[in-house]
Amino acid sequence: MSDKAPWITYRPELKVLDCTVRDGGLINNHQFTDELVRAVYDTCVQAGVDYMEIGYKNSVSQFPKADFGAWRHCDEEDLNRVVGDHDDDKTGLKLVAMADAGKSDWKDKIVPCDQSVLGMIRVAFYANQVSEAVDMIRHCHELGYETSANLMAVSSITEAEIDTVLEAVRPTPAGTMSIVDSFGHLYREQIDMLYTKYAEALAGTGKEIGIHAHNNMQLAFANTLEAIILGANRADATMAGLGRGAGNCPMELLLGFLRNPKFKLRPIIKLLQDHITPLRETVEWGPLLAFNLTGQMNLHPRAAIKYRTTADKDDYVKFYDELIADI
Amino acid sequence: MSDKAPWITYRPELKVLDCTVRDGGLINNHQFTDELVRAVYDTCVQAGVDYMEIGYKNSVSQFPKADFGAWRHCDEEDLNRVVGDHDDDKTGLKLVAMADAGKSDWKDKIVPCDQSVLGMIRVAFYANQVSEAVDMIRHCHELGYETSANLMAVSSITEAEIDTVLEAVRPTPAGTMSIVDSFGHLYREQIDMLYTKYAEALAGTGKEIGIHAHNNMQLAFANTLEAIILGANRADATMAGLGRGAGNCPMELLLGFLRNPKFKLRPIIKLLQDHITPLRETVEWGPLLAFNLTGQMNLHPRAAIKYRTTADKDDYVKFYDELIADI
Numbered sequence: 001m002s003d004k005a006p007w008i009t010y011r012p013e014l015k016v017l018d019c020t021v022r023d024g025g026l027i028n029n030h031q032f033t034d035e036l037v038r039a040v041y042d043t044c045v046q047a048g049v050d051y052m053e054i055g056y057k058n059s060v061s062q063f064p065k066a067d068f069g070a071w072r073h074c075d076e077e078d079l080n081r082v083v084g085d086h087d088d089d090k091t092g093l094k095l096v097a098m099a100d101a102g103k104s105d106w107k108d109k110i111v112p113c114d115q116s117v118l119g120m121i122r123v124a125f126y127a128n129q130v131s132e133a134v135d136m137i138r139h140c141h142e143l144g145y146e147t148s149a150n151l152m153a154v155s156s157i158t159e160a161e162i163d164t165v166l167e168a169v170r171p172t173p174a175g176t177m178s179i180v181d182s183f184g185h186l187y188r189e190q191i192d193m194l195y196t197k198y199a200e201a202l203a204g205t206g207k208e209i210g211i212h213a214h215n216n217m218q219l220a221f222a223n224t225l226e227a228i229i230l231g232a233n234r235a236d237a238t239m240a241g242l243g244r245g246a247g248n249c250p251m252e253l254l255l256g257f258l259r260n261p262k263f264k265l266r267p268i269i270k271l272l273q274d275h276i277t278p279l280r281e282t283v284e285w286g287p288l289l290a291f292n293l294t295g296q297m298n299l300h301p302r303a304a305i306k307y308r309t310t311a312d313k314d315d316y317v318k319f320y321d322e323l324i325a326d327i
Numbered sequence: 328m329s330d331k332a333p334w335i336t337y338r339p340e341l342k343v344l345d346c347t348v349r350d351g352g353l354i355n356n357h358q359f360t361d362e363l364v365r366a367v368y369d370t371c372v373q374a375g376v377d378y379m380e381i382g383y384k385n386s387v388s389q390f391p392k393a394d395f396g397a398w399r400h401c402d403e404e405d406l407n408r409v410v411g412d413h414d415d416d417k418t419g420l421k422l423v424a425m426a427d428a429g430k431s432d433w434k435d436k437i438v439p440c441d442q443s444v445l446g447m448i449r450v451a452f453y454a455n456q457v458s459e460a461v462d463m464i465r466h467c468h469e470l471g472y473e474t475s476a477n478l479m480a481v482s483s484i485t486e487a488e489i490d491t492v493l494e495a496v497r498p499t500p501a502g503t504m505s506i507v508d509s510f511g512h513l514y515r516e517q518i519d520m521l522y523t524k525y526a527e528a529l530a531g532t533g534k535e536i537g538i539h540a541h542n543n544m545q546l547a548f549a550n551t552l553e554a555i556i557l558g559a560n561r562a563d564a565t566m567a568g569l570g571r572g573a574g575n576c577p578m579e580l581l582l583g584f585l586r587n588p589k590f591k592l593r594p595i596i597k598l599l600q601d602h603i604t605p606l607r608e609t610v611e612w613g614p615l616l617a618f619n620l621t622g623q624m625n626l627h628p629r630a631a632i633k634y635r636t637t638a639d640k641d642d643y644v645k646f647y648d649e650l651i652a653d654i
Binding site for chain 1: 333334514515516517542544545546547548549550552553556567577579580583584592593596597599600604614616619620623641642643644647648
């Protein structure tokens with residue numbers, strides 16, 4: 001990159017991950033139509049997106065099929081039905097599933113990589129689950145997958161806890177460690193502090209640093225750019241920012257910024273028009289005031305999500321007073 | 328500010344300017360009710376906001392009263408009707424009007440400061456109008472007003488032009504020079520470049536640097552924070568981000584971030600609920616896709632605003648194709 005006007009140049013090693021179906025599915029228990037999932041897939045291919053996270057590899061006993069759609073479990077037959085023709089080499093896209101520590105039957109349900117269209121497993125975990133996460137990463141690596149360590153809710157734990165997680169992740173085969181701002185609480189200077197911490201702890205391992213931002217304070221795109229500026233080479237985004245509560249970094253903003261000519265914006269715009277905007281008739285997401293407030297207060301958005309389903313959903317003052325009374 | 332966790336400390340000299348009525352009025356030709364303007368005023372007082380920009384001092388011949396509301400002209404009798412009881416010392420608030428170079432009868436229509444509730448005139452100008460702007464600043468200063476130089480559309484001019492404007496503004500009595508991202512096009516590194524340029528050119532003058540951001544790419548709040556981090560002590564925002572096209576930096580986000588205990592968020596939330604959200608029934612603003620695109624392309628939002636009034640307003644692909652064909 002040029003030092004003079006870096007915003008018109010690019011790093012070829014910077015890769016974009018679409019997590020529309022995985023993260024967006026938290027709004028609707030992953031009950032997307034096959035048509036929508038395929039449309040997101042086709043769009044990722046056309047737009048030059050590097051990774052598409054198509055769902056969770058989560059436990060059927062914890063997330064019964066009666067209540068949750070196929071993309072909560074990513075059974076191989078569901079994957080094959082919708083993207084069975086996938087080919088990494090022909091498309092330039094790698095398919096990804098996320099497995100949560102504590103919520104995944106990972107020992108039994110993840111098949112060897114050469115038997116799946118999936119090429120990567122991202123392991124999501126809270127700090128106190130790091131030991132299981134390390135086991136999961138090693139297991140998935142042995143099965144042939146690229147792997148990633150996604151420490152969630154990093155704004156709610158101490159620096160000593162973060163350091164301990166980084167020490168545990170360092171010797172694993174995880175190719176990426178992501179900064180995950182689950183509560184949408186982090187400001188620019190906190191992204192800097194975390195990036196520096198992650199980079200120093202993982203120096204010399206070849207691990208990439210990723211960024212997964214939420215949009216509670218309209219900072220998801222800005223914080224993604226900030227991490228990229230500092231050196232993060234893995235960036236997560238979703239189409240129209242689709243995601244639980246305030247949503248995520250919008251893909252249309254991220255691809256509009258990135259200068260690698262392989263990225264194409266027009267297919268994204270078409271997907272938004274044909275498939276994503278219509279979802280707003282049944283589900284709500286975006287940086288509404290209620291999510292601004294939980295983000296500012298470093299709270300899980302669940303209180304705001306719940307309040308948005310009540311008759312008082314537009315009584316902002318009442319919600320604010322309740323939040324303040326609770327802290 | 329602490330170096331370790333600056334985001335929980337504050338600079339007492341950082342002042343916030345509300346430009347809801349002035350900038351938001353570009354949506355509706357400044358045809359706000361007196362009740363709304365007074366509600367914004369009362370909220371600014373209660374919330375600890377330092378400046379409220381209540382409208383333009385623009386020319387009646389160019390902006391006829393038949394078509395434009397009172398806040399396009401800020402005649403003294405209109406000001407006195409709604410905020411005639413204003414007192415800087417009692418409220419801690421200073422009232423501001425903006426005067427545009429080329430659109431203002433400033434020689435005749437700006438009364439001496441001691442005969443007005445206004446305490447500040449901000450002079451807005453394009454680079455090629457800098458000579459008139461300098462005259463306006465000197466004139467308003469002589470009348471007793473605090474003054475500010477607001478170079479608009481800074482993303483669309485050359486560095487040499489910016490340097491020339493800064494040289495011209497440097498010897499004036501303007502207390503503030505603002506970075507104004509009219510097209511909502513600037514990324515973080517460009518804010519840094521401009522801040523450094525403004526700060527170097529104005530060093531030793533005692534002038535403050537301000538930031539006025541637009542939200543085309545969901546970066547208004549982030550860019551405002553960026554300028555503040557670098558040292559800007561004047562930050563503009565509007566209630567709910569009200570403003571033409573994508574709108575502005577949302578006051579509720581800015582005050583939620585600032586740690587000076589004089590700032591209060593609750594009055595803002597109440598205003599949003601009672602007065603600002605209801606405006607959405609008749610006017611549209613916010614970082615919609617159309618504004619994302621004009622921001623990315625460094626275009627005035629007028630094409631997007633016009634398109635949003637057509638029957639094709641949700642045909643994003645058509646709008647994108649038209650924009651691409653035009654550049």
